Amino acid sequence: xxxxxxxxxxxxxxxxxxxxxxxxxxxxxxxxxxxxxxxxxxxxxxxxxxxxxxxxxxxxxxxxxxxxxxxxxxxxxxxxxx
Numbered sequence: 001x002x003x004x005x006x007x008x009x010x011x012x013x014x015x016x017x018x019x020x021x022x023x024x025x026x027x028x029x030x031x032x033x034x035x036x037x038x039x040x041x042x043x044x045x046x047x048x049x050x051x052x053x054x055x056x057x058x059x060x061x062x063x064x065x066x067x068x069x070x071x072x073x074x075x076x077x078x079x080x081x082x
Contacts, residue, residue, distance in 0.1 A: 003035075003061060006035050006038065007035070007068050009031055010032070010035065010072050014028065014076075025080060028079070032069065032073060035065060035069050035072065036069060046058045046059065046062060
């Protein structure tokens with residue numbers, strides 16, 4: 001699954017939790033795990049890449065994934081408390 005699709009699904013699940021006060025935490029956990037795997041793959045790709053333009057693109061993707069992971073983990077913790 002692509003990064004954009006993963007992020008979109010994660011955001012959808014997190015917003016469900018806001019609206020209904022119940023979120024399928026298992027689904028959120030699964031999406032966070034998949035996003036973490038994508039982060040590791042991007043880090044490995046970045047370490048191997050020589051082309052500066054491609055490195056810049058990979059760094060941007062990695063930054064986006066890290067921010068989404070951070071937001072997702074924080075929100076997941078909030079939903080778990082409810």
